[in-house]
Amino acid sequence: MRKKWIAKKAAFIATAAAFMVALFSAPASAAAYDVYYYETHAQADNSPGNGAASWVWVYNGGGFGVVAGSVDYQLRDGSSGSLVVYGSAASRSLNSDVRQIRACQEWVNYNTGLFYWTCSGWSAVS
Template sequence: MALKNLKRAAAAVAAMAAVGVGSGFVAPSSASAATQNTGFISHWYKGAYFEGQADNNPGGGSESWIWAADYTHGDGYGVQVNVQHTDGSYSTWGPALDGTATRGLDKDIRRFQLCVINWSYVNQSCSAWKYL
């Protein structure tokens, strides 16, 4: 009896899927096809771990928002965030040293990356760019 019910449920799902396709409903081919409002990056460098996040719809009066975290304390490294805005301009924010930091921005973000810096503010390593 359970097998019969399972077959009926599968047939009903297949019928609904056929109706959805026949009525012009098309699912996006991938999540990247749609515009993303947020992005997340994690980055490792010589045993140190960093994260960053950006949001183009944060609320609270800012056009965009960035957050960075340095999770490996006392190692002589910090993280800064490089941002390309949708108007083509660039900005650099940070560093976050031995903890987390956030910042509201007055322009939307096109892409961002994390860069590991040492205590002398010399760039050591950058992540790939993350597009929003």
């Protein structure tokens, strides 16, 4: 009787584990490309699954001296753009695949009162 119970329990655990893997695994074609720059996190996806050709997202958590964050993007059709957030997150669907992105951050120098932007390097999105 005890062996049957253990076998049933093991089968249940194996089935539940397989279900969780299937539920939370992303398909091989789904790939978001990430770029981090201090408190800014940027992403791009050329297969977003929402009907658009691509998608960009940016998050900026703020922090001492940090005013804003942005994702700059260059598209395969030759156009480019930027999505800016102030201590929050935002996304944008696009009509062309993203070629490359970079994360940027706006800072304030409290000694001079001047604002300036700095950015990561460009990251290719395939």
